[in-house]
Amino acid sequence: MFDTIKKLVNAFGPSGCEKQVAEVITQMIKDKVDEIYTDAMGNLIAVKKGSGKKIMLAAHMDEIGLIVSYIDEKGFLRFGTVGGVSPLIALGQRVVFENGTTGVVWYEENLENMKDAKPDKMYIDIAAKSRDEAMKMVNVGDMAVFAGEPVEQNGRVISKALDDRVGCAILAELAMKRPETDNEIYYVFTTQEEVGLRGARTAAFGIMPDLALAIDVTRTGDTPSCTHRPVVLGEGPAVKVKDSSVIAHPRIRDRLVDCAKENGIPYQLEVLERGGTDAGSIHITAGGIPTGAVSIPSRFIHCPAEMIDLNDAENTVRLLEAFVKAR
Amino acid sequence: MECRELLKKLCSINAVTGREDVAAQAISDILSPYCDEVKIDAFFNVIGLKKGQGENPRNVLVTAHYDQIGLVVTGIDENGFLRFSAMGGVDPKILGAQEVTVHGRRDLHGVIGTKPPHLISPEDADKPVKLEDMRIDIGYGAEQARELVSVGDVVTFKFPAIELKNNRMAGRSMDNRSSVAALVEILKELKRIRHDDNVYVAATVQEESGLVGAFMASWHIRPDLAIAIDVCHGDMPDAPSDESFPLGKGVAIAVGPILSREHTRACIGLAKRERIPYQIDAEEKDTGTEAAVYSSALEGIPTLLLSIPAKYMHTTVEMVSLDDIGATARLAARYIAFRDELLQEGDSQ
Numbered sequence: 001m002f003d004t005i006k007k008l009v010n011a012f013g014p015s016g017c018e019k020q021v022a023e024v025i026t027q028m029i030k031d032k033v034d035e036i037y038t039d040a041m042g043n044l045i046a047v048k049k050g051s052g053k054k055i056m057l058a059a060h061m062d063e064i065g066l067i068v069s070y071i072d073e074k075g076f077l078r079f080g081t082v083g084g085v086s087p088l089i090a091l092g093q094r095v096v097f098e099n100g101t102t103g104v105v106w107y108e109e110n111l112e113n114m115k116d117a118k119p120d121k122m123y124i125d126i127a128a129k130s131r132d133e134a135m136k137m138v139n140v141g142d143m144a145v146f147a148g149e150p151v152e153q154n155g156r157v158i159s160k161a162l163d164d165r166v167g168c169a170i171l172a173e174l175a176m177k178r179p180e181t182d183n184e185i186y187y188v189f190t191t192q193e194e195v196g197l198r199g200a201r202t203a204a205f206g207i208m209p210d211l212a213l214a215i216d217v218t219r220t221g222d223t224p225s226c227t228h229r230p231v232v233l234g235e236g237p238a239v240k241v242k243d244s245s246v247i248a249h250p251r252i253r254d255r256l257v258d259c260a261k262e263n264g265i266p267y268q269l270e271v272l273e274r275g276g277t278d279a280g281s282i283h284i285t286a287g288g289i290p291t292g293a294v295s296i297p298s299r300f301i302h303c304p305a306e307m308i309d310l311n312d313a314e315n316t317v318r319l320l321e322a323f324v325k326a327r
Numbered sequence: 328m329e330c331r332e333l334l335k336k337l338c339s340i341n342a343v344t345g346r347e348d349v350a351a352q353a354i355s356d357i358l359s360p361y362c363d364e365v366k367i368d369a370f371f372n373v374i375g376l377k378k379g380q381g382e383n384p385r386n387v388l389v390t391a392h393y394d395q396i397g398l399v400v401t402g403i404d405e406n407g408f409l410r411f412s413a414m415g416g417v418d419p420k421i422l423g424a425q426e427v428t429v430h431g432r433r434d435l436h437g438v439i440g441t442k443p444p445h446l447i448s449p450e451d452a453d454k455p456v457k458l459e460d461m462r463i464d465i466g467y468g469a470e471q472a473r474e475l476v477s478v479g480d481v482v483t484f485k486f487p488a489i490e491l492k493n494n495r496m497a498g499r500s501m502d503n504r505s506s507v508a509a510l511v512e513i514l515k516e517l518k519r520i521r522h523d524d525n526v527y528v529a530a531t532v533q534e535e536s537g538l539v540g541a542f543m544a545s546w547h548i549r550p551d552l553a554i555a556i557d558v559c560h561g562d563m564p565d566a567p568s569d570e571s572f573p574l575g576k577g578v579a580i581a582v583g584p585i586l587s588r589e590h591t592r593a594c595i596g597l598a599k600r601e602r603i604p605y606q607i608d609a610e611e612k613d614t615g616t617e618a619a620v621y622s623s624a625l626e627g628i629p630t631l632l633l634s635i636p637a638k639y640m641h642t643t644v645e646m647v648s649l650d651d652i653g654a655t656a657r658l659a660a661r662y663i664a665f666r667d668e669l670l671q672e673g674d675s676q
Contacts, residue, residue: 228410228459230402230478241399241479242414247345247536249370253479269478271401273412280537288370288543 001313002152004028004172008165009150012098014065014143015082015195018042020098021061025168025189029175033187043203044189046175052182055324056209056289057174058200058278059167059216060193063160064302065145066095066105066124068138075128077103080119082143083194084302087117093304095144101126101137103144146304155310156233162306164193166296167215170316174324177317181325190278197245200278204285211252211290213323214279215316217308218243218270218295229272233297234309236266237316240293243272245280252292259322265315270295294319330508330649333357334496337504338488341430343397343481344415344535347371349430354393354507354530361514362528372540373530374547377514381523387663388527388550388628389513390541390617391506391557392534395499396641398463398482400429407472408462409437411482415535419458421642426485429465431476437465486643494649495574501645503534505635505652506556512656513663522664524551534617541617545624552590552666553621553630554659559608561638561646569609572636574648577604578655579634585613585622587629593669594631594662600669603658604650608634633659 007028013021022044030036033046044061064083071077081087090105097103103124107117124144128134150159157166171187179185186207191199193216204212218238221229231238239256240248260267272295283291294316299307328336337357342350351371359365362375373393378384396415403409409429423441428434439461444452463482465472488498510528517526527548531540534557545553559579560571572579580598582591598605610632613619618632633655638646662669 228402242345242536245537247414247533250346250348271399271412271478283370284537284539284542287546288368288372288539290369 001169001173001310002157004169005157005166006150008169009159009161012145013061013063014145015062015192017098017143018061018191021168022189025172028172032176032178039203039206041199041202042191043199045203045207046187048178048185050182050184052184053211054184054186054207054209056186056188056204056207056212056282057171057320058188058190058203058212058214058282059171060164060190060199060278061168062191062194063145063163064194065143066090067143068140071131071134071140073131075130075134077124077126077134077138079124086302087119087122088114089303091117094147095124096147097138097142097144102147148304156307157310158305158307160304160306162298162308163217163301166217166308166313170215170313170320173317174320177321179321179324183324185324193278197276197278197281201281201285204282204289208286209289212279212282213252213291214277214282214293216277216293216295217298217301218272219275219301220297220299223299231268231270231297233299233307234311235297236268237312237319238268238270238295238297240279240295241269241271243275243277245276246283246291246293248279248292249283249290252290255326256292256294256319256323259326260319263318263322265319265322267319330512330652331490331496333511334505334508335488337507338498338500341483342394343483344394344533346481347394347532350393357511358528358530361511361518368543368547370540370543371532372543374544375528377517377526379522379524379526384523384525385551386527386548387524387552387554388529388544388548389510389554389556389659390529390531390544391510392503392532392540392617393507393530394532394535396535397484398427400476400478400480400482402478403469403472403476405469407468408464409472409476411463413458414481416641418641419461420455422458422461423456425643427463428483428485429463429476429480430482431480433475435465435475437463437482440464484643491646493575495646496649497644497646499643499645501637501647502558502640505558505637505647509556509635509652509655509659512652513660516656516660517663520660520664524663526663531617538617538620541620542624545621545628549625550628553628555616555618555621555630555632556655556659557616557632557634558637558640558647559634560640561636563638572606572608574636574638574646575650577606578651578658579606579608579636581608581610581614581632581634583610583614585619585630586632589670589673590629590631590666593666593673594658596669596672597662597665598658601657601661604654605658
């Protein structure tokens with residue numbers, strides 16, 4: 001599992017630029033599925049054919065990032081954010097562009113209050129000595145993502161972009177296992193989740209599944225003096241009750257809980273006050289698609305060092321396998 | 328059933344937004360006597376059809392959401408107190424000292440406790456209590472509570488509909504069961520009026536959590552006209568007068584950029600002609616109602632929004648006037664039946 005995760009988090013893929021991630025996944029699973037294609041939004045869709053129910057499993061490929069909005073005469077880059085990037089968390093971070101250009105994020109030091117450190121008071125320094133030199137390296141509109149190598153420690157993983165490459169890794173692992181079932185399984189690696197659950201919307205419309213699950217990370221409530229949240233890292237996949245984008249369909253939620261119980265898989269129930277997943281756009285597609293979600297407990301979401309537990313990831317694969325096999 | 332009794336019955340049904348599965352059949356049973364057929368879809372939208380008598384009937388969709396705001400359990404602490412979060416727009420200010428039902432393995436009485444004034448320090452006395460600091464007390468300790476309650480169980484407020492003077496009623500879930508009552512009254516009216524078009528009445532789900540049912544109803548019916556019925560703010564002592572409407576003064580007809588100008592004008596014309604009391608509700612934005620979904624669904628659906636004034640929205644004492652429900656139903660039913668002649672009058676002006 002860690003090897004799969006490692007290959008995926010190392011791919012460059014801010015929202016709208018998910019091609020590298022799609023390529024890595026395609027190489028991993030193309031021989032294990034009956035069909036694999038990309039739709040107009042860039043969603044990568046792999047199908048295991050079957051005569052039973054059409055089940056869509058969605059994990060998003062995109063990660064949060066920064067987009068260059070202006071290059072000044074001294075070669076500093078001004079930027080906007082792509083997805084939910086906290087400016088304070090971006091401060092002092094190393095970021096990397098698709099062509100390998102590395103930069104560091106800093107702020108205008110005359111700010112009196114760090115709370116005012118908004119993107120318009122910040123910049124990226126790519127070690128260019130002038131605008132001309134900078135423009136040989138990057139252009140306005142280019143995107144950068146957090147840099148950093150994934151680490152495994154005590155069965156847990158620390159990395160950028162675990163949101164939601166761990167979900168992609170889980171779906172890839174499941175596809176490679178080729179679960180034996182009559183159901184038709186659509187492994188959907190979606191685009192543009194971080195900018196409004198956009199890829200999943202067209203993918204769901206194109207596929208018109210009978211039911212669907214989103215596989216994504218969720219926040220935990222187990223760190224010092226944090227907000228109360230019912231989910232704990234390492235205590236199993238979280239079956240979503242609701243978040244701000246969706247209330248899980250009660251039948252899908254029950255089916256997930258039953259699958260976990262019948263197969264002795266640890267699970268938790270998740271109520272997330274803020275935050276959305278692809279399930280939010282899938283369930284209101286067409287006349288309504290019964291949709292639920294399985295979440296991988298994660299700390300420090302949208303930071304350059306997110307953390308998940310490998311047991312949770314493995315158990316999510318088991319839970320999904322049981323789910324797609326159920327009648 | 329008379330409107331008063333119907334509304335009482337509707338308000339007694341528990342349908343927390345997203346958990347309408349337990350209520351759909353009861354709603355269906357209420358609509359059935361007045362419809363040719365009633366279906367419940369995969370998300371528990373309840374859609375009834377009253378067929379038209381015309382040769383080439385068009386489809387008219389009349390909708391009112393039937394979900395209600397509520398709470399959801401997010402944890403059980405070591406003393407058996409239940410933590411919770413909101414389902415839909417719940418104002419923490421109204422929660423203290425409420426009586427609730429926790430829908431666990433079985434239904435359990437509970438109360439939301441508050442700290443007595445004796446134990447509140449002077450500096451905290453004026454501070455509002457936050458939702459995350461409140462707990463539901465069902466009487467049990469942790470062990471027994473955990474046997475019966477789990478994270479994700481929903482919680483409803485207990486406040487049965489009561490009758491007040493002047494044809495008014497108060498209670499929880501008047502938003503939006505008063506509009507569901509209007510759906511039934513519309514169907515009753517349409518028994519007495521010849522109508523050419525097929526009339527679909529939809530009691531929809533998950534309005535309070537993102538207008539969800541409206542997306543589905545549009546897709547199922549693909550109507551030529553959608554009439555959304557919801558509550559608007561009643562007049563209250565400290566409410567802005569341009570955003571609140573007196574109770575008992577009639578149906579509020581919304582006028583605004585997302586709503587069909589032709590239909591709105593014709594509908595106002597009809598209210599005048601039939602002497603049905605009405606008020607004009609200027610909605611400069613997307614209305615925050617299901618009308619926002621219908622008007623831009625599919626290829627676009629001409630949409631009307633009719634509202635029943637309700638005081639104290641999103642509390643357990645929401646108040647409406649039965650007269651306004653009646654006016655809303657009379658206007659909607661007549662508009663469905665007579666709109667073509669009114670639209671033609673509009674063209675000739």
